[in-house]
Amino acid sequence: MAQTILTVDDSASVRQMVGFTLKNAGYEVVEAVDGRDGVAKLSAGGINMIITDLNMPGMDGIELIRKARAMAQYKFIPIILLTTESQDDKKKEGKKAGATGWIIKPFKPEQLLGVVKKVLR
Numbered sequence: 001m002a003q004t005i006l007t008v009d010d011s012a013s014v015r016q017m018v019g020f021t022l023k024n025a026g027y028e029v030v031e032a033v034d035g036r037d038g039v040a041k042l043s044a045g046g047i048n049m050i051i052t053d054l055n056m057p058g059m060d061g062i063e064l065i066r067k068a069r070a071m072a073q074y075k076f077i078p079i080i081l082l083t084t085e086s087q088d089d090k091k092k093e094g095k096k097a098g099a100t101g102w103i104i105k106p107f108k109p110e111q112l113l114g115v116v117k118k119v120l121r
Helices: 012-024 035-043 061-070 088-097 109-119
Strands: 004-008 028-032 049-052 079-083 101-104
Touching: 004 012, 004 035, 012 028, 012 109, 028 035, 035 049, 035 061, 049 061, 049 109, 061 079, 061 088, 079 109, 101 109
Parallel strands: 004 028, 004 049, 049 079, 079 101
Antiparallel strands: none
16 A cells, blocks of 8 residues: 655645655655645544645644644654755754654755655655
8 A cells, every 4th residue: 555645835836746756656645735734634644754844824844743743643754844944943943843854945856755765664
C-alpha cells in the first residue's frame, strides 16, 4: 500500500508541483491550503509524512508542526519544512517545534524525493 503524504502550502502552484512529484514516485498525496486545513486533514488519519510551508496565513508551518506533534498518531512521523526561509533562527524554531528536516525553495524534484525516501521508511 502506498504511503500517504500531507502537503501544506498556500501556493497552489507549489502544491501542484510537490503533488505531481510525489504521485509520480508512487505516493498518495493529500493537499491542504494552510495550517488550519492541514490540522483538519490530519484529524482524518492515515498520514505517514507531512511536507509543509513555513509562512502561511491563518496558521504557519511551525504552529502546524506543534499541533501535529501533540496528536499521538503523529508524534514521530517525519515532518519536512519546504520554505524560502533559510535563516538559522527559523531552522532552530522549526527543529524545536518538531521538524525532521528542511528544504529550501525552489527545490528540484529529485532533491525532494531524496529527502522523502531518506526519512520515510
